[in-house]
Structure formats: structure tokens, C-alpha cells
Amino acid sequence: MEAWWWPYLFILLAGTLATDIWRYLGVAFSLRLNEQSIVLDWVRAVSTALVAGLVARLIVFPLGALAETSLAIRLGAVAVGLAVFFALRRHMLAGIAAGEAVLLAALYLYP
Amino acid sequence: MSDRDDPTSLWQAARAGSARAFSVPGAVLFGSFVGFGALARASGLELGQSLFMTAFIWALPSQVVLVDQIGSGAGLVASAVAVTLTAIRLLPMTVSVLPVVASRSHSIPLKMLMAHFVAVTVWIETMRRVPDLSRDVRVPYYLGLSFTLVSICMVANALGFSLSGSVGVPVAAALVLLTPLYFLLSMLTAAKASVDWLAVAAGICLGPVFYTYAPGLDLLWTGLVGGTLAFGLSRLRFGRQAKREDAG
Structure with missing residues (x-):
């Protein structure tokens, strides 16, 4: 069995260090790097595609309880959330609320 | 409103920043950390480990990727590579936000502490509010905002973690859905140039494909292929338009 502290060390190395290294590089470059540079544009595109x-x-x-729902319900919830989001000129809170409402309604109506 | 946003003493500034945390983006962040708590439990993590992540990573995409890597049994190096690729976006955000808050006279350790809090919501609120404040109260305002947001999110994290075990499938599923929904809509909210829209579309199309054919390295491939594709297309086909939007 692994030691109790191993997951925390794992998080510090693979999580904190892997994340904060870019923030610290940002500190180092904050006076020198041009934010409009072409390399940063590409880096931003790569990270956006990765998160997407x-x-x-x-x-x-999906993971957890969401895995017990059908793909059609999940896609429907996201589609309605997106539609409301764009209809209200990119209103994030309304989009999230609409998507969640569709998911909950579908799961309670068709359990 | 202007009275509260125009603090004079350091303590007042810290409290004004703290008050900003209780805003609409703060509420969305609360919800998505409730979702993160539920996701962490679903992936087999302990409550303490998920709270540790929120305090010491403080970047939801990194945390979700790490939870996913741990849940799927990935090794230390593979996890670190996946997380660090997700976190590259923090470099330009830090570069753009630090000069707004700090000046040359501030020490490097203080700047590193401030940089640790750079994340989407902190960045948005800082760029919106801080430029109106006088130079000498910006650091306490920023730290007040950041510490309060982290505290709020740790409460949300614990709440989501404990709720997801006791509520039924519909509510637990809704909590897990919060994270991808919040990521998707905040990326679309931030999208300005054509390259942003193309990158989101490419990532969404390629993500499931690479997950099916190259599990483990799928996020890396999705980012590199989708991002390069979006970047290349916007430069070649929409070159002039992209440049104009960047400048605007």
C-alpha cells in the first residue's frame, strides 16, 4: 500500500509545480515579453483547444453520476445551454442555468 | 458603488477586494467548484486531497485534468505533462495582469504569491476593477479578492464533495455537468478573434476522437493538433481579420 502522504506529494509535483511554473515564468517575463507575440498566440490556441x-x-x-445519463440528454442539455447563452448575448449564468435545468428536467421526467 | 471601489487605507482596499469576490463570476465559480468537489469524489479522491488541490493548484482546468489522470491511474510524469499543458495559458495571463497590480518596487516573493492566484475569474475581475484604483492600494485589493475567492471555492468544494454522496443521481449528475458547462461558456465568453472560435471548435471535435484512438495522450494531441490547426487557419484564411480583431 502507498503511504498517506504520497497523493499529496503527487498533487504538489504533478499539480502545483506543473501549474505554478507557468505563473512564475509569467513573473519573470512580465516586464519583457510582448503579449501580442506570435508564439503566445499559438500557445493560447493550443491550450484553448486542449480545454475544449x-x-x-x-x-x-462522462465521470461519476453523469455517466448514468444518456448521451442524448447530455447533448440536449448542453445545446439548450448554448442556445440560451447566445440568445442572451453570451450570458454565462443564464446558459449554465438553462443547461442544468434541461438535464434535471429530463432526468426527473425520464428516470 | 464608487465609494466602496475607491478605498483609501490598505485594510479598506483588502476589504473592498474581498467584497468583489461575492459577485456573479464568484457565484459561477462557486457552482463550478461544487461541481469539482462532486467530480473529485466520483474519481475516487478523498476530501482532503481535493481541498489541497483547490488551495495549492487554484486552476480549475489543471485540477480537473489531474483528477482525471489520478482517476484513470496515470503515472506521475504523464499527469504532470497533461496538467502543465493545460496551465500554459496562465503564462500570458500572468504577464498581462501583474504589471496592472504590482510595480517594480514589489519583491519577487510577493509577485510569486500574487501570480499563484492568477486564474480566469481573478484575471477578469482584476482587469476590470484594479486599473481604476490608485497604485498604492492595488496589491491589498488583489490579495483580498484572491484570498476570499479561494476560501469561497474551498467551501464550495467541500459542499460538492459531501452533497454528491447523499443526493440522488439527477442532482449528482447536474453537479458533475457544471464543470464542462462552465469551461465551455467561459471559453466562449472570452473568445474574441477567429482563432479562439476555431480552437474551441477543433478541440470539441478532436477531443473524443483522440480519446478513442489515443487514450492517455488524448488531451496533448487534441491541444497540439486542434490548436495548431486553428492557429494556422486563422493566419492563412482569416489573417487580416484576425489581426484587426487582435488589435481591437
């Missing part, structure tokens, strides 16, 4: 890929995966291949 994670979003799709969490919806198509």
Missing part, C-alpha cells in the same frame, strides 16, 4: 477537448470528453465520456 476536455469539455467534449467530459460530456461524451
Whole structure:
């Protein structure tokens, strides 16, 4: 069995260090790097696509209780959330509330 | 409103920053950390480990990726690579937010402490509010805002973790859905240039494909292929438009 502290060390190395290294590099570069530089544009595109890929995966291949729902219900909830979000000129709170409401309604009506 | 946002003493500034945490973005963040708590439990983590992540990582995409990697039994190096790729976005955010808050006279350790709090919500609220404040109260305002947001999110994290075990499937599922929904909509809220829209679309299309054919390295491939595709397309096809939007 692994020691109790191992998960915390794992989090510090693979989580904190892996995350904060970019913040600390940001401190180092904050006076020198041009934010409009082409490399940063590419880096931003890569990280945006990565997070978008994670979003799709969490919806198509979900974890936990969400895995017990059907793909059609999940996609329907996200679609309605997106529609409300754009209809109200990118209102995040309304989009999230609409998506969640559709999911809850569908799960209570078709358990 | 203007009275509260125009603090004179350091303590007043810290309290004004703290009050800003109780705002609409703060409420969304609360909800998504409730979702994170539920996700962490669903992936087999302990409450203490998930709270430790919120305090010491403080970047929801990194935390979700790490929880996912731990849940799927990935090793230390694979997890670190996946997390660090997600966190690269914090570099330009830190570079742009630090000069607004701190000045050359502030020490490097203080700047590193402030940099640790750079994340989407802190960044948005700082860029919106802090430029109106006088130079000498910006650091306490920023730290007040950041510490309060972290505290709120740790409460939300614990709440989501304990709720997801005792509520029925519909509510637990709704909590897990909060995180991807919040990520998706906040990316679309932040999207300005065509490259942003293309990257979101490419990532959504490629994510499930790479997960099916290259599980483990799927996020890395999705980011590199989708992001490069979006970047290249926006430069070639929408080059002029992208440049104009960047400048605007």
C-alpha cells in the first residue's frame, strides 16, 4: 500500500509545480515579453483547444453520476445551454442555468 | 458603488477586494467548484486531497485534468505533462495582469504569491476593477479578492464533495455537468478573434476522437493538433481579420 502522504506529494509535483511554473515564468517575463507575440498566440490556441477537448470528453465520456445519463440528454442539455447563452448575448449564468435545468428536467421526467 | 471601489487605507482596499469576490463570476465559480468537489469524489479522491488541490493548484482546468489522470491511474510524469499543458495559458495571463497590480518596487516573493492566484475569474475581475484604483492600494485589493475567492471555492468544494454522496443521481449528475458547462461558456465568453472560435471548435471535435484512438495522450494531441490547426487557419484564411480583431 502507498503511504498517506504520497497523493499529496503527487498533487504538489504533478499539480502545483506543473501549474505554478507557468505563473512564475509569467513573473519573470512580465516586464519583457510582448503579449501580442506570435508564439503566445499559438500557445493560447493550443491550450484553448486542449480545454475544449476536455469539455467534449467530459460530456461524451462522462465521470461519476453523469455517466448514468444518456448521451442524448447530455447533448440536449448542453445545446439548450448554448442556445440560451447566445440568445442572451453570451450570458454565462443564464446558459449554465438553462443547461442544468434541461438535464434535471429530463432526468426527473425520464428516470 | 464608487465609494466602496475607491478605498483609501490598505485594510479598506483588502476589504473592498474581498467584497468583489461575492459577485456573479464568484457565484459561477462557486457552482463550478461544487461541481469539482462532486467530480473529485466520483474519481475516487478523498476530501482532503481535493481541498489541497483547490488551495495549492487554484486552476480549475489543471485540477480537473489531474483528477482525471489520478482517476484513470496515470503515472506521475504523464499527469504532470497533461496538467502543465493545460496551465500554459496562465503564462500570458500572468504577464498581462501583474504589471496592472504590482510595480517594480514589489519583491519577487510577493509577485510569486500574487501570480499563484492568477486564474480566469481573478484575471477578469482584476482587469476590470484594479486599473481604476490608485497604485498604492492595488496589491491589498488583489490579495483580498484572491484570498476570499479561494476560501469561497474551498467551501464550495467541500459542499460538492459531501452533497454528491447523499443526493440522488439527477442532482449528482447536474453537479458533475457544471464543470464542462462552465469551461465551455467561459471559453466562449472570452473568445474574441477567429482563432479562439476555431480552437474551441477543433478541440470539441478532436477531443473524443483522440480519446478513442489515443487514450492517455488524448488531451496533448487534441491541444497540439486542434490548436495548431486553428492557429494556422486563422493566419492563412482569416489573417487580416484576425489581426484587426487582435488589435481591437
